[in-house]
Amino acid sequence: MGNESFRYDGKRVLVVGGATGMGAAAARQVASLGADVVVMDYVPVEGFTSIVVDLRDKDQIDAAVDQCGGTVDALFSCAGVADGTPGIERINFLGHRHMINRLFEKGMLPKGSSITAISSSAGLGWYNNLDTVRSYVDGTDFDSGVAWMEANPGNNHYMFSKQALCYYVAFNAYEFGKRGVRINAICPGPTDTPLARSNEDLWLSFGRDFRDEIGVDASSPEEQGDVMAFLGSHAARYISGQTVIVDAGLDGAGLTESYPSATPIVKFLYGIS
Template sequence: MTDPYRYDGKRALIVGGATGMGAAAARRVAELGAEVIVMDRAPVDLPVAKAVQLDLADPDAAGRALDELGGPVDALFSAAGIADGPALMRVNFIGHRHLIDTMLHRGLLPRGSAICFISSVAGIGWESNLPSVLEFLATPDFRAADAWIEAHEGTNNYAFSKQVINTYVAHQAYPLMAKGIRVNAICPGPTDTPLAQANADLWLTFGQDYRDATGIGHHTPEQMASVMAFLNSAAAGGVSGVTLLVDSGHMMSSATGSWEAGKGLYDLLMGRVQPG
């Protein structure tokens, strides 16, 4: 009997697989039997089948990178992301969507394949911003999306990028399923990665009171990789359109008030109260 959690005979593409959660996902699916291809702007030091240079901020880079892919993939892990800077929306979402659209056009995501994004708890509450995000998602291509961000002040930021990912995953569940493709995302709590270490004062202090009260530490990239590997495996064959919280219960405990100290933060993230 075939183990539905395994990747034997499958090809996995990890975009942003040089470091952090992406690298952990590359190692995990390789352990599960996948042929692993990593695309990243940074050097790839992992023992993978192929490493391909890709700058998601460059609209012309996707085509060049896919020329080197060598055929369709069964699992796409959209893991690359940055914390700030002028290219934030291009790297965190616009470039990922452009790559997916190009792969679909070239037949590189066949029926039975799956996509998993890395979002964030910063992206919960996307429903309260739905009209604006859907307007952005209606942009037809990379350059139109980039122009929309340029024209809308306050949208080139980390939280908006993660709201966009969550909305995209929900919105694309139907059109992609009609092609036989699943799409999901994880929403990690604070995870000890190089990107988080570079923003430690903000990212790694978030939720410290909850960790102190429950006796847990920061999440690890390996924890996130295992969940991503599950979502893109046949074991999750009925799961699509989901943004899965991987935060040891912090947000749901806050939502229901069993972790009372987090209720105000949760309401803020959900857009129920205004900051200040």
């Protein structure tokens, strides 16, 4: 018998964006640890209870939450798309936030539950873009968020969507904490998923020289899914408001200049000139 805090026996887990990649890895991992898993995605998923939802559509999100019903002990908000995808602002942030709001409204995230999202190292510069991020995140709901973005189209890109998510996670450690709910995110380094493969030159080449020198490959989806499984579990019960960087050390090596060739890009991601 090991440490049961890491297990999910008797827990119901909702994975949003669990058809492929890291979301699918997280779903498999928590299922292997005993969870009853529901997967939402815009394509149907085999092997788990499957609910089809397009995060670009508020009514579909509401209907999907109704279809899920019951309570959720751990939510994994994983779906995301790259620049160039219509509705990126809704898929990467506004839709996930609306889903969380709906789950709270319906009493489906009880005391003791957890939320774990997937952000990105692309979002680490949120603090150096605080006024703009706050105006978007604090000042809007789903519909007015779409309107905000239409009025500020220069912000409708992947990096800003992930800055919004990182800020949202940090901010809500307090708001959700008062309800007994933790929220965290991972910031994966380059991870070999269908999304990264379809943007291979930009996504998977990032940090390749660093990885070659320390002798690791791009992350597997499972290497990220395992961290999500930990963050969502009882074992992580004192962690909240954190965006955990899971990149084999590239970020720290760049920031501290122990690996100087990564420094310019890492400083750029943090918004440090």
